[in-house]
Amino acid sequence: MARHVKFGLGVAILAAAVSIFYFFDIAGRLQSSDVVESEAAFSEPLPPLFEPTDPPVDVRIFFPASTNDVLLRTRMVTIFDSARPEGRTRQIIDHLITGADDDLLFGRLPEGTRLDQVFISEEGTAYLNFNSMLSDNHPGGVLAEQATVYAIVDSLAYNIPEIDRVKILIGGVERETLAGHCMLMIPLVPDLSVSDISPGDPA
Amino acid sequence: MNTPGITSGLRRPLAGILITFGFFASVLGSRPQTSPPLPLVVYLEDGPWVVTPELRNETPYLPLTDLVRQLVLPYTDATAAGIFTIRGPGATVVLERETGAATVDGNPLELRSPVVNEDGRWLVPVEFLQRALGPATGLSFAATAARIIAGNVETTSLDMEAAAAEGFTRLTVRLGRSTNVRVQQDRGQNLVTLNIDQAPLTPRTEALAYRDGSIRSVRFDDRDGRSRIVVETTPEVASVRLVPGDENRTFFLEFVSTSPPPVTVTAAPLPAEAVPAVDALETAGTRRVRVLVIDPGHGGLDSGTNAHGLLEKDLTLLLAQRLRATLEERLSTSVILTRGQDLASSIEDRTAVANQSHADLLISLHVGFSSDPSESRGTVFVMKDPTPVGPQSPGVFFIPWYQAHQTSDPASLRLAESLRERLSLKIPEWPFTLSRAPLGVLAGATMPAVILELGNANNPEDLERLANSQFQNRVIDGIVESIQGLEAGEDGT
Numbered sequence: 001m002a003r004h005v006k007f008g009l010g011v012a013i014l015a016a017a018v019s020i021f022y023f024f025d026i027a028g029r030l031q032s033s034d035v036v037e038s039e040a041a042f043s044e045p046l047p048p049l050f051e052p053t054d055p056p057v058d059v060r061i062f063f064p065a066s067t068n069d070v071l072l073r074t075r076m077v078t079i080f081d082s083a084r085p086e087g088r089t090r091q092i093i094d095h096l097i098t099g100a101d102d103d104l105l106f107g108r109l110p111e112g113t114r115l116d117q118v119f120i121s122e123e124g125t126a127y128l129n130f131n132s133m134l135s136d137n138h139p140g141g142v143l144a145e146q147a148t149v150y151a152i153v154d155s156l157a158y159n160i161p162e163i164d165r166v167k168i169l170i171g172g173v174e175r176e177t178l179a180g181h182c183m184l185m186i187p188l189v190p191d192l193s194v195s196d197i198s199p200g201d202p203a
Numbered sequence: 204m205n206t207p208g209i210t211s212g213l214r215r216p217l218a219g220i221l222i223t224f225g226f227f228a229s230v231l232g233s234r235p236q237t238s239p240p241l242p243l244v245v246y247l248e249d250g251p252w253v254v255t256p257e258l259r260n261e262t263p264y265l266p267l268t269d270l271v272r273q274l275v276l277p278y279t280d281a282t283a284a285g286i287f288t289i290r291g292p293g294a295t296v297v298l299e300r301e302t303g304a305a306t307v308d309g310n311p312l313e314l315r316s317p318v319v320n321e322d323g324r325w326l327v328p329v330e331f332l333q334r335a336l337g338p339a340t341g342l343s344f345a346a347t348a349a350r351i352i353a354g355n356v357e358t359t360s361l362d363m364e365a366a367a368a369e370g371f372t373r374l375t376v377r378l379g380r381s382t383n384v385r386v387q388q389d390r391g392q393n394l395v396t397l398n399i400d401q402a403p404l405t406p407r408t409e410a411l412a413y414r415d416g417s418i419r420s421v422r423f424d425d426r427d428g429r430s431r432i433v434v435e436t437t438p439e440v441a442s443v444r445l446v447p448g449d450e451n452r453t454f455f456l457e458f459v460s461t462s463p464p465p466v467t468v469t470a471a472p473l474p475a476e477a478v479p480a481v482d483a484l485e486t487a488g489t490r491r492v493r494v495l496v497i498d499p500g501h502g503g504l505d506s507g508t509n510a511h512g513l514l515e516k517d518l519t520l521l522l523a524q525r526l527r528a529t530l531e532e533r534l535s536t537s538v539i540l541t542r543g544q545d546l547a548s549s550i551e552d553r554t555a556v557a558n559q560s561h562a563d564l565l566i567s568l569h570v571g572f573s574s575d576p577s578e579s580r581g582t583v584f585v586m587k588d589p590t591p592v593g594p595q596s597p598g599v600f601f602i603p604w605y606q607a608h609q610t611s612d613p614a615s616l617r618l619a620e621s622l623r624e625r626l627s628l629k630i631p632e633w634p635f636t637l638s639r640a641p642l643g644v645l646a647g648a649t650m651p652a653v654i655l656e657l658g659n660a661n662n663p664e665d666l667e668r669l670a671n672s673q674f675q676n677r678v679i680d681g682i683v684e685s686i687q688g689l690e691a692g693e694d695g696t
Contacts, residue, residue: 141572
């Protein structure tokens with residue numbers, strides 16, 4: 001093999017080795033920066049959902065119905081009666097995210113939905129900031145969207161006296177609609193007429 | 204040849220006359236009917252340059268010396284040698300008088316029309332600007348029949364749309380950025396000019412193919428480097444209103460016609476032949492749907508429901524386009540789509556299209572979704588107030604935008620009921636229901652407005668139906684018949 005060919009080959013191998021090193025180095029940095037960012041975003045410790053001394057209490061959760069006879073199907077579940085309404089709000093939303101046991105009748109919030117922040121004003125408006133999965137993973141359709149929105153609004157306003165209306169934010173910002181239909185620009189009041197109970201039913 | 208009735212003595216003079224006539228006729232007839240070329244405006248970084256092209260073999264040519272001076276390019280015109288050299292920062296262009304050939308950095312330039320040298324004047328076709336001076340200057344040049352824009356010049360988009368409404372015609376002008384405009388009306392010439400303080404503009408279309416009782420023509424004109432929209436009106440136009448919107452990015456130019464004199468029972472009857480021909484429905488006073496806005500749901504990145512590869516946004520757009528064609532053909536209704544292609548549009552903008560067009564109806568098309576794949580149905584939605592509406596205080600004239608739908612709520616219900624009835628007859632395999640929901644696109648609509656949701660995207664049979672053109676025809680027929688029924692007053696009003 002000629003000398004200059006050997007030299008060229010050596011340079012090429014060296015360049016390839018350096019490229020591989022930098023590729024893994026950059027990939028590692030990107031990965032670690034993701035972790036740092038996500039940790040930074042949620043570094044503030046969330047208050048506990050409830051205290052060990054909080055008594056259990058039954059609440060009525062309005063789940064999106066899986067069948068077409070009604071939009072929302074209700075079920076009684078037990079949460080802990082936290083003194084802070086934000087804690088009760090989180091517990092109720094957790095139930096809507098995980099869904100009821102009987103999947104044939106009860107739906108849930110879209111896959112990957114997470115409630116990031118809750119703020120309840122003195123006037124009784126609950127501001128809920130969800131991650132984008134609530135919108136991105138929504139299958140669409142007016143009725144399905146109406147069911148998702150009012151599952152949240154009805155479940156909170158029905159069970160938490162401090163909440164009269166609910167303003168839904170996605171990813172920290174106001175959205176016109178959840179998935180192209182139901183308006184989210186203003187706080188929504190509960191609408192029990194879309195559920196399987198009449199407004200006069202006791203909790 | 205023996206022509207009966209013509210004596211032999213007359214044949215020769217007659218033939219001569221005919222030949223002479225035929226010669227002149229053929230010469231005159233063969234001359235191309237070319238009109239003098241219109242000025243062309245070249246937008247350069249330092250400002251517009253207006254030039255009148257010269258025609259050679261029906262091709263517009265530009266004077267080269269003036270062109271390179273405008274572009275501030277160093278050049279050498281070696282008249283004795285018959286060579287013109289341009290030394291641009293990007294390339295050197297050489298032209299030879301004898302051959303009419305041009306080279307760019309030594310590479311021959313193939314032009315559809317050759318370079319011309321007449322009495323020492325160099326003339327180049329418009330494409331020379333793009334293909335030779337482009338590399339020489341390092342700039343791209345976008346050329347249309349009316350203007351050439353250098354790549355380093357910032358442009359502003361222009362969109363025009365005209366629609367008729369009750370008593371007036373509205374020209375909607377949308378600009379890519381905030382701009383000041385002025386209106387001039389020349390009543391003698393029946394011309395209205397909207398002067399736009401922005402150049403260059405890149406109009407989506409140079410002229411609108413629109414004509415009605417108020418407007419004869421609409422065209423964009425910037426031949427002198429100043430942008431304007433020129434509207435030729437009919438003498439019936441009494442006044443013109445300019446309404447700015449969207450932070451001076453959108454302007455509504457409204458041409459208000461003089462109202463026809465009211466006909467009363469005491470008026471002397473007109474002779475039958477003097478009665479102008481008008482639409483029979485208008486005569487009966489029952490025609491109400493003049494402008495209909497169809498909103499194809501979703502669009503752009505928002506695909507809507509997506510099942511088995513069929514995107515809701517594509518289906519709603521297809522249906523809307525077919526529905527528009529049918530409505531325009533069968534009802535002579537002006538139909539406006541909130542989006543004509545696969546573009547994202549905010550909910551507020553969709554409603555604004557209907558409000559600003561003074562639409563008589565708004566129908567938003569969607570495809571449904573149910574987690575139950577066996578479900579199959581259609582739903583007509585009307586607006587439901589998302590918050591309780593308190594009593595209006597006396598003297599309060601403003602209502603929140605999301606309560607604008609309330610004024611037409613009873614009419615929306617009638618429209619929804621009519622659609623439900625007609626579609627139930629046309630598509631018996633789907634139960635059609637009427638429902639209420641707090642829907643963004645309906646909230647701020649000031650006219651009867653509904654969302655029509657078709658089928659279940661989670662049901663393979665429904666998807667097959669919705670993709671079938673025969674089935675689409677049934678949906679379209681149902682909607683058209685419903686509107687016809689409303690026009691005829693079948694809803695009981």
